[in-house]
Amino acid sequence: MEINYLEELNPEQRVAVEHINGPVVVLAGAGSGKTRVLTYRIAHLLKNNIDAFNILALTFTNKAAREMKERISKIVGEKEAKNLWMGTFHSVFARILRFESEKIGYPSHFTIYDTDDSRNLLKTIIKELSLDDKVYKPSLIHNRISGAKNSLINANAYLNDAQIQADDRQSSKPLLGEIYRRYETRCFKAAAMDFDDLLFKTCVLLQQFPEVLYKYQEKFKYILVDEFQDTNFAQYSILKQLAARFENICVVGDDAQSIYAFRGATIRNILNFKQDYPDMVTYKLEQNYRSTKNIVNAANSIISNNRQQLHKTVWTDNEEGQKILVFRTLTDNEEGLTAAQQIFEFKNNFQLHNRHFAILYRTNAQSRAFEEALRKVNIPYKIYGGFSFYQRKEIKDVLAYFRLTINNNDEEALKRVINFPARGIGDTTIDKLILCANDHASGLWTVLENLDEFNLGINSGARNRIIDFVTMIKSFASMAAQSNAFEIGNHIAKQSGILKDLYDDKSPEGLSKYENIQELLNGMKEFSSPVPVPTSPNGSPTEKEASAPNEIPVDSEGIGNDLSLTSFMQDIALLTDSDKKDGEEERDTVSLMTIHAAKGLEFQVVFIVGLEENLFPSQMALNTRADLEEERRLFYVALTRAQKHAILSYSVSRYKWGNRFDCEPSRFIEELNEKYLDFKQAGRQENSGFGQNRQGWNRAGQGNINDFWKKNGNQQSKPKNGTELNPTIPKVPSIEGKKLIKVNPQQGIPGNYSTASELNIQVGMEVKHQRFGLGKVINMEGGYPNQKATVFFHEAGQKQLLLKFAKLELVK
DNA sequence: GTGTAATGCTATTGG
């Protein structure tokens, strides 16, 4: 089953694959087969007898790494591909840090603080310094510290940098450096690293320990980096150090798709690369295989408005394709309905399935209108990104117990659970404990363990309750040492009182929380069931324990038979939704996500929605040209996700914080060359049978751009920066809103609505629940998506159910 | 210390 991979490449791709040694830059336009080049390049290295053990490939998501590994397996065999190190910067270097952590004073079981943890700690510190958290906003401080770390500036350097200090005084935050210093020591004492530390500390490790650097240079003789345009300085510095010995480094990227400057990414890295590796060879991939001519050309037309770019001409041999549809709607809800309706029509007209559609938006908050509309017409969808399972309160609570069990010094975990469920250790007591820990330069846990040695001034009741808590955590720890993740996890969920607490809570929210924890435990059970380890050719098991006193961890995933809680928790903090293994059922669903999350993906039909000034481009990005250019690149990324059809939409009004705001069309629509566009009015579709031609708007069907801007009262005036538009318009629909012929998908689309969509459930209906059986709806309350139904079940009696979780079926 | 009602803030983008 040998695949002749080289023959599947065009000449440019092929030279990029075959150029094995030395520094290589591949400038890969959108849709030019970047992933294919990377995949085949790795396969090619392996075919040329380079050991998988010596290859490091850094990708943007772990999912991308996994998929690439699978494809490589198909070419060179699983056995070969298994030892490849592939993953994100964060996950790969977290793994290395765990292995080497003691050199920089951390235990290997260090905690990874997520954004919430970091911000909470900063909040605590700001309070301790008696500073105003309106001036020192934790999120802003966090961004600033994050920026410093990404530029490899530690707290000491920060405090000693005259320019930075002047800046902070200028913005009346002179104590920012002091906050940073305290944050740094607090994290260290808590044996915790934040996301930025994973890169920062890796740099420190490699800089300060030449023998460690040497070891990994020797290991990673061949380095590949995907999405190089989105690396920051810390990441670049890691790469530079690792590659310094052999200089076999291949970076792949597209400056036109650089969309992460806000977290420190800089295309300067490409320029640095040229300086640092004078004999670097550049290959350009300019042929787009993904999209129609119309889409490629439209994308080119928009990106040409950017001043800052490397020269590249993306072209395609594909068909001309349909023009890009542009929809104007009156409200955000109508925008949702329009998308749903268009999906319906496209499915009919072009034989497409749900999975061929994506709806892309600028901010997560925009998803609501689309969810609602898709639910109404029973089109299944999946939201990527946004709130993940691991960010739910109840899950974080349980995880905090796990974290504290593994790492007693984890201050944020301790604060989270010491009084949850409530056990009479209140804020005053906790403040005293923290204060004491600060005063004595000892960790919080040390204070808890040795209460009587400190002069705390807490009452004996609190003292005893703390002692009980400490005893409990210690018992967890000793049990964890000899049980698998599921056993101890289950034990902790019960003994901590969390499960009981939620079990007693019979509200629908409580029930769903309870079920979420059960789901977590199910996951742990799966993790804890030993996978039969395939015997490797030499007969020895391949898991990492077998090679325990090793110089280097064997692979990047730690697959093996370590079923402990510690092992389970290892990378939880780094998991994101898109990293989740594609679940059991690969369902046919429409994808909803932010444009950032869509990076690297492609769909037959792509909706880019909310194209309005102050939303896209974002209001935050209107101040500088650089920011605006990044928004434009973001739009470029969005448009180039589309293979066959692209649909743009904007609404003339939108609800925000419960109020209606007027909106103006995005400048990006105007920047697109008109000849690629087809202006449509929402609700008006030929042969669709619903909606009607509206007098005066787009009667000809094909819009003209002059009409278009005129109709929107926007012919001359460009939207002014940051102008808030009539923020106080009352919630009543405007006159214009009343004139609107409502698109009603329930009537308009001859679909099948017999499945019980939660929106269809009404008082009096007979329903069936998986567990409770048959019952009658006696009350409905709450709005979508938190609709609650009170149902009287014949067997189980009266229950309140949250419709988004309870899968009720209608009984005819 | 705990639980509930009123208040006020928020919505870039993400590992």
Add this chain to the structure above:
DNA sequence: AGCATTACAC
């Protein structure tokens, strides 16, 4: 509108 923090009653 929805969530988190704060204020206040118990």
